[in-house]
Amino acid sequence: MPEDSTALLRGNLDEVPGDRAVSLSRAQIADIIRAFTSEDWRRLEKAANYYADDHIAWQDLLQSALWRAMDEEKADRNCPADVNVVTFLIGIMRSIGSAEWAKRQRRPIQIGIVNHRRPDQKAADLPDPAMNAEDFMVRQQAARKVYDHVISLFDDDPQALAILLGAAEGLKGEKLRARTGVDETTYNNKRRLIRRRIDAAYPKGWRE
Amino acid sequence: MTKNVPQSAPALRRLSDLLVEDVSETSNAEIRAEISGDPQDYAERMRAIFDASPVPVNRQSPSQFGRPDLTAVPDAQIVSSEAQQSQIPTSPVKPHPDWYTPASAEYTPANAAEALLLHIFPLERAGFGVTGKRDVPAISRDIPYIQDLTGETDFSAPEIAQKIKAMCDAALRHLCAARAAINKLCDQIAACSASKNAFEQDRQGLEDRLGTVIAHLQTLISVFEEDEAPVADEIDLVRKSSKLNDEDRAVFLGCLNEFQTAYFIGTRLVSYAYNEVKDVQARFREQQASADNLQIGHIQWQFPHLIRQIIFIRRKMRSAAVRQDRSLRSHSDASSKHNRRAADSHDERFRPNE
Numbered sequence: 001m002p003e004d005s006t007a008l009l010r011g012n013l014d015e016v017p018g019d020r021a022v023s024l025s026r027a028q029i030a031d032i033i034r035a036f037t038s039e040d041w042r043r044l045e046k047a048a049n050y051y052a053d054d055h056i057a058w059q060d061l062l063q064s065a066l067w068r069a070m071d072e073e074k075a076d077r078n079c080p081a082d083v084n085v086v087t088f089l090i091g092i093m094r095s096i097g098s099a100e101w102a103k104r105q106r107r108p109i110q111i112g113i114v115n116h117r118r119p120d121q122k123a124a125d126l127p128d129p130a131m132n133a134e135d136f137m138v139r140q141q142a143a144r145k146v147y148d149h150v151i152s153l154f155d156d157d158p159q160a161l162a163i164l165l166g167a168a169e170g171l172k173g174e175k176l177r178a179r180t181g182v183d184e185t186t187y188n189n190k191r192r193l194i195r196r197r198i199d200a201a202y203p204k205g206w207r208e
Numbered sequence: 209m210t211k212n213v214p215q216s217a218p219a220l221r222r223l224s225d226l227l228v229e230d231v232s233e234t235s236n237a238e239i240r241a242e243i244s245g246d247p248q249d250y251a252e253r254m255r256a257i258f259d260a261s262p263v264p265v266n267r268q269s270p271s272q273f274g275r276p277d278l279t280a281v282p283d284a285q286i287v288s289s290e291a292q293q294s295q296i297p298t299s300p301v302k303p304h305p306d307w308y309t310p311a312s313a314e315y316t317p318a319n320a321a322e323a324l325l326l327h328i329f330p331l332e333r334a335g336f337g338v339t340g341k342r343d344v345p346a347i348s349r350d351i352p353y354i355q356d357l358t359g360e361t362d363f364s365a366p367e368i369a370q371k372i373k374a375m376c377d378a379a380l381r382h383l384c385a386a387r388a389a390i391n392k393l394c395d396q397i398a399a400c401s402a403s404k405n406a407f408e409q410d411r412q413g414l415e416d417r418l419g420t421v422i423a424h425l426q427t428l429i430s431v432f433e434e435d436e437a438p439v440a441d442e443i444d445l446v447r448k449s450s451k452l453n454d455e456d457r458a459v460f461l462g463c464l465n466e467f468q469t470a471y472f473i474g475t476r477l478v479s480y481a482y483n484e485v486k487d488v489q490a491r492f493r494e495q496q497a498s499a500d501n502l503q504i505g506h507i508q509w510q511f512p513h514l515i516r517q518i519i520f521i522r523r524k525m526r527s528a529a530v531r532q533d534r535s536l537r538s539h540s541d542a543s544s545k546h547n548r549r550a551a552d553s554h555d556e557r558f559r560p561n562e
Contacts, residue, residue: 034255036251036254036255037236037247037251038240038243038247038248038250038251038254039236039239039240039243039247041250041251041254041255042239042240042242042243042250043231043232043234043239044254045254046227046228046231046242047228047231047232050224050227050228050231051221051224051228084232086232087232090228090232094224094225094228097221097224098221101217101221139217140216140217143216143217143220144216146216146220147216147219147220148216150220150223163226164223164226167222167223167225167226168219168220168222168223169219169222170222172225172226172229188233191226191229191230192230192234194226194227194230195226195227195230195231195234198223198227199227206220206224
């Protein structure tokens with residue numbers, strides 16, 4: 001134990017055997033969340049807006065992330081002690097958003113449920129919330145419209161546009177900088193510019 | 209665009225990563241500048257999302273963070289499918305006095321629903337006749353009592369208040385009934401784990417109870433669907449009323465907020481029900497894993513559908529809340545300059561978390 005403590009104090013987490021020893025407990029996470037500043041909450045709100053869409057509201061996304069971080073039985077990830085809890089929650093929101101998006105790609109089967117006491121009536125026959133082909137095309141067109149508009153916001157700035165297109169292809173960090181040929185300072189400046197312009201055009205995430 | 213352009217929807221999701229990366233590294237000063245109004249109020253409103261979580265995070269012991277065991281409901285609290293309608297509570301549900309203390313071991317569907325509401329809403333405003341013990345979100349704080357509305361006008365705000373109360377009341381009753389049905393279902397599964405034959409014999413009962421759960425959740429939808437339109441109509445009438453004086457208008461804004469809050473409650477109720485059904489699904493899976501020969505596939509396939517239905521309800525309620533929010537804002541826009549000042553000040557206090 002003394003060795004573990006020393007390693008923690010030094011911040012050298014690799015020396016601590018086992019992941020559990022360096023993960024925050026649920027109670028610790030709860031305490032940190034209760035102490036969040038307005039800036040922390042604003043960061044979470046902004047991230048939730050980016051990862052939310054027409055299918056899942058940002059409040060639901062944020063609450064789901066808080067819940068997943070707190071629920072001891074269902075928690076499927078731990079927050080390392082050296083990770084900012086805001087970052088941890090943003091990661092969960094991203095994960096939930098991706099999972100929801102992936103789920104929507106699989107069209108579920110519409111099934112009615114029979115009320116056996118009254119076979120002439122179905123106990124539940126609600127409209128299928130999944131997208132049909134027409135809905136899917138409409139969504140695709142809407143996404144394309146937003147995407148094209150976002151690209152057009154940077155017509156006057158080739159470097160920002162290059163970073164944007166690289167990010168749209170899934171490149172990040174070092175790889176993105178290498179692809180676009182900008183140094184770290186320029187990258188950070190352009191990234192800030194991109195965020196501010198998109199924030200101004202889409203203050204509530206990717207919704208018009 | 210070039211032919212190599214990525215698909216738009218995934219591309220936007222990837223761009224989100226870039227934006228979030230920047231948000232994480234942006235200075236506190238810049239982030240703070242984006243917060244309109246009092247940062248402390250903003251933090252409180254946001255914290256309300258955390259406090260409204262179905263997980264009882266207010267408890268002190270980490271070991272109690274998990275939700276209560278559904279099967280721990282006393283028999284007396286379990287409503288059979290046959291007698292269900294007669295046992296749906298018709299009067300306001302009283303909260304358990306010690307619900308928020310760790311020592312409280314009692315768990316009933318009514319208490320669960322009540323505790324959920326106490327998390328997010330001062331119940332005396334919805335007519336439940338109890339006082340919320342915990343801090344309430346800013347959205348519902350200081351709302352003028354709609355019962356105080358008097359005067360000779362061409363609308364009936366008390367009627368609106370009554371409808372709002374009825375909506376909350378009905379939603380709570382149906383949630384209790386749905387929870388009871390879910391609990392019964394869990395008991396059935398637990399009993400069946402002892403005997404394959406018993407499970408087979410009572411398959412019909414399981415299906416019946418599953419149908420009951422869905423029926424109650426469906427009723428929950430209809431409660432909100434059927435009551436939404438007439439209440440919205442009345443609100444519209446009130447908004448257009450030429451006899452509306454400043455005082456009435458301020459009270460009326462309170463009505464709008466009550467109405468919006470009712471939908472907020474509905475959203476959380478259904479969210480809670482959704483989580484419960486997810487639990488049931490998990491239990492089914494456990495049963496299937498422990499007894500491969502059981503023919504329960506024909507029941508299990510119904511759960512994804514059930515969950516989709518609840519997602520549908522939640523989405524519907526969320527969009528209803530958004531509509532009410534727009535109604536509130538459009539009302540503020542249409543007011544006179546004098547009234548707008550009052551409305552803005554009121555709106556500022558009750559603006560939802562965005």
